Amino acid sequence: MESYTTHDYDVLVIGAGGAGLRAAIAAIEKGAKVGVVTKSLLGKAHTVMAEGGMAAALGNVRPEDNWKVHFRDTLKGGGMLNNWKMVMNYTKEAPERVRELERWGAVFDRTPDGRINQRNFGGHSYPRLAHVGDRTGLELIRTLQDHAVKLGIHAHMETTIYRLLTDAGRVVGALGFNRQTGEFLVFRTKAVVLATGGLGRIYQITSNSWECTGDGFALASLVGADLIDMEFIQFHPTGMVWPPSVMGILVTEGVRGEGGVLLNNQGKRFMFDNVPERYRGEFAESEEEAERWLKGDRNARRPPELLTRDVVARAIRREVAEGRGSPHGGVFLDIASRRPADYIKKKLPSMYHQFMKLGNLDITKEPMEVGPTCHYVMGGVRVDPDTQATNVPGLYAAGEVAGGLHGANRLGGNSLSDLIVFGNRAGAAAAEYAAQQTGSFQIDEAQVRAYIAEALAPFHNPQGENPFALMKELRSSMQKNAGIMREESELKAQLEILASLKKRAWNTSVSGGRAYNPGWHTALDIRLMVEIAEAVVLAALARKESRGGHARLDYPDPDPNFARINHVIRRASDGSLTVVAEPLPEMPEELRKIAEAKDLKELSEKVGA
Amino acid sequence: MPSVTFRVFRGDKNGGELKDYTVQVEEGMVVLDAIHQIQAEQAPDLACRWNCKAGKCGSCGAEVNGKPTLMCMTRLDTIDTSKPVVVRPMKTFPVIRDLATDVKWNYEANKKIKPFTPAPNTDWIMMQEDVDRVQEFRKCIECFLCQNVCHVLREHEEKTGFIGPRLLVRTASLEMHPLDVENRLEMLKNEGGIGYCNITKCCTEVCPEHIHITDNAIIPLKERVVDEYYDPILSFFRRLFGSKKRLEAAGSAADD
Structure with a gap:
């Protein structure tokens, strides 16, 4: 019979990106015995790719900035569907979490008076993103990694979790395997923090690394946790479009934050024609005004290139669709004519390097070609806004895998600080929960054996399908039928494709041994990916309007009825998924005043922000 | 095609x-x-x-x-x-x-490096020009290509008494942090094995982040180790007054 080794922890953290490491640190500080599982090596998680910065109202560059302005910006960017309490907790705590990183050794870029510098980003009213050039994610992950090592973190590297284990309705462990050896591991634990990141790999064109297969959403949903708002997928406006092998790789919003402009093939700055009603009056109305803003004139308004990502991505898509795109199906992003070469190399070094090396293009001399790429999912596992607890006892979620903070669209820079604010909250709450648990936790041995047998099945199925081919089919069909613009007929067609893929995902064949076998890993990944793709499509079908990261060709406008609801995606006892519309949590009056302030002037007059 | x-x-x-x-x-x-x-x-x-x-x-x-x-x-x-x-x-x-x-040796060897230790009661003011060098080192993406080409590690299989260029860069990022007060020179001299490096710059050539590993990290660290352990005059004064780094840190903390 197949053997496995068992590890005991108070808290098991799944994922070692920003949220996972921060959760582990918080749980260790609470005295819990903590294990961290990561599919990659420590320090390689997708957080490492984050570029532009982490938003926090430190007020270092503009003292007028504070949590209330950040609160309003975040809700406004999120189409008001955000969980208000999460946004409040987040905007209030982000500055302290950022300063804490500095105390742990992070070295941010500095202001002229020696404090943490902050840069402009889309949807933020003030320069708000603490950053290190365009490699802020690396700084975040290395700082957390070093601090966690200092605290004696126990990491299971290159280990994948296959299923969560429950006993009497609560999470009591997880079954996984070591990718290097193929050996199975059982983790007995009192609490689990999911910090597994996003699901970008269900789309063909994505900025996400191979790890972002949506494991956490599926693991949680399969043990009965609710998901929320899964229709909201962020297509980042600027991914590389050429050459084909790098299509989708991220071009940081920092390029626009530093003054970069978007141009169509007629040389026109088309974003001036794409300011939505709700942002009217808050953005520059002429190139001349935008120019003054870039030079530091505080009376000038921000250039429309800094509108939220959903708006910019759709505008780019329209330029391309209407024949005004660049030669390779994108638009032009020009920083070369806006800033001196030395400045670009200093502020955007990885972009310079990336285009030079992969695209044979010098961004200090020529414009880049960019187009939308699947970047982030706003929805996720539904959590309590204070503790990040899910509806399944013992199960917590933080970071991209958790839903609620970003509503219908996330502002750039709000992800990295999300990780550290809610990673901290989840880790602390999970440790407290674990400390309260008494009595014995039963791992269902027969269940473990059954899971192991089904995980190994592809080795004994010579007539099965190639998992890589199946993965390709999933990704291209999602791109075509549930991508940046959606409509009912395509979404319904995609549901049928997924129904078939769900069956075929259990009929794959792999060759070779169990040690470090990518074919086998892909065969297991795809089983979870089809589950989560279905949740996205079902929620997208149900939302008959366009808002944030969900745009419908057949319902092109926002609908006030949908403005008041979240979609909860729930698994029935027969395993099927249903979408339930739930009213938004009621926002207290004083916060509503902040959220709905017409502009910054009104915000400061009415609520003293 | x-x-x-x-x-x-x-x-x-x-x-x-x-x-x-x-x-x-x-x-x-x-x-x-x-x-x-x-x-x-x-x-x-x-x-x-x-x-x-x-x-x-x-x-x-x-x-x-x-x-x-x-x-x-x-x-x-x-x-x-x-x-x-x-x-x-x-x-x-x-x-x-x-x-x-299997690169886990790097993660184990890393544990020899004492963690970041800020001066007590610092106000966390740091000027950009004072952190430029540290930021260069912190660009490291831990690809371990420098460890791979370092002949001490590659040909001589010396992995117990030498931490290799990557970890020397990490040590430098801490030693040159304007607010760090820890002293890692003894580690560098002994279990870090900085003396093994004979500055052939293979590591620098292979670094995908273009970090000047040899010139900016290893050579200055070597100089510090030499000053600390092999300079008789400095060593005399240091015994009298404590190390320069500690004095500086005490001075900046006192300025708060």
Whole structure:
């Protein structure tokens, strides 16, 4: 019979990106015995790719900035569907979490008076993103990694979790395997923090690394946790479009934050024609005004290139669709004519390097070609806004895998600080929960054996399908039928494709041994990916309007009825998924005043922000 | 589309062999794309480590035609594809399988480095020009290519008494942090083995982040170690007054 080794922890953290490491640190500080599982090596998680910065109202560059302005910006960017309490907790705590990183050794870029510098980003009213050039994610992950090592973190590297284990309705462990050896591991634990990141790999064109297969959403949903708002997928406006092998790789919003402009093939700055009603009056109305803003004139308004990502991505898509795109199906992003070469190399070094090396293009001399790429999912596992607890006892979620903070669209820079604010909250709450648990936790041995047998099945199925081919089919069909613009007929067609893929995902064949076998890993990944793709499509079908990261060709406008609801995606006892519309949590009056302030002037007059 | 032959190492710690695969290449492809294509269509169990495919995570280091490099940043049009392209795993580390090597030694050796220790009661004011150097070191993506080419680690198999360029860079990032007050010179001299480095700069040449490993990190650290342990006059004053670094830190803390 197949053997496995068992590890005991108070808290098991799944994922070692920003949220996972921060959760582990918080749980260790609470005295819990903590294990961290990561599919990659420590320090390689997708957080490492984050570029532009982490938003926090430190007020270092503009003292007028504070949590209330950040609160309003975040809700406004999120189409008001955000969980208000999460946004409040987040905007209030982000500055302290950022300063804490500095105390742990992070070295941010500095202001002229020696404090943490902050840069402009889309949807933020003030320069708000603490950053290190365009490699802020690396700084975040290395700082957390070093601090966690200092605290004696126990990491299971290159280990994948296959299923969560429950006993009497609560999470009591997880079954996984070591990718290097193929050996199975059982983790007995009192609490689990999911910090597994996003699901970008269900789309063909994505900025996400191979790890972002949506494991956490599926693991949680399969043990009965609710998901929320899964229709909201962020297509980042600027991914590389050429050459084909790098299509989708991220071009940081920092390029626009530093003054970069978007141009169509007629040389026109088309974003001036794409300011939505709700942002009217808050953005520059002429190139001349935008120019003054870039030079530091505080009376000038921000250039429309800094509108939220959903708006910019759709505008780019329209330029391309209407024949005004660049030669390779994108638009032009020009920083070369806006800033001196030395400045670009200093502020955007990885972009310079990336285009030079992969695209044979010098961004200090020529414009880049960019187009939308699947970047982030706003929805996720539904959590309590204070503790990040899910509806399944013992199960917590933080970071991209958790839903609620970003509503219908996330502002750039709000992800990295999300990780550290809610990673901290989840880790602390999970440790407290674990400390309260008494009595014995039963791992269902027969269940473990059954899971192991089904995980190994592809080795004994010579007539099965190639998992890589199946993965390709999933990704291209999602791109075509549930991508940046959606409509009912395509979404319904995609549901049928997924129904078939769900069956075929259990009929794959792999060759070779169990040690470090990518074919086998892909065969297991795809089983979870089809589950989560279905949740996205079902929620997208149900939302008959366009808002944030969900745009419908057949319902092109926002609908006030949908403005008041979240979609909860729930698994029935027969395993099927249903979408339930739930009213938004009621926002207290004083916060509503902040959220709905017409502009910054009104915000400061009415609520003293 | 032209086709190119890739001669890829297949095997594990017990040995292996080079196997040929033919790949149809298109414009802009990098070596990692070719490896992925082989995986998807010909050898689904071909092991290779990768994450970001954009030179940011440092996972996909390998030796392409003998040259240590990140596979994701090596365009096929920069190498000679008229002959078979030989792809081998990094030599310095034990092979797990195919192109994936066991790099956990680096994570263990890292534990020898005392963590960041800020001066007490600092106001956290740091000028950009004072952190530029530290930021250069913190660009490191831990691809371990420098460890791979360092002849101390590669040819002499000296892995117990030497931490290698990557970890010397990390030590430098802490030692040169304007607010750090820890002293890591004894570690560098003893278990860090900085004396083993004879500054051939192989590490600097291979660094995908263009960190000046030898000139900016290792040589200044060597100088500090020499000053601390081998300069009789300085050593006399230090015994009288304590180390310069501690004095500076005490001074800045007192300014609050």
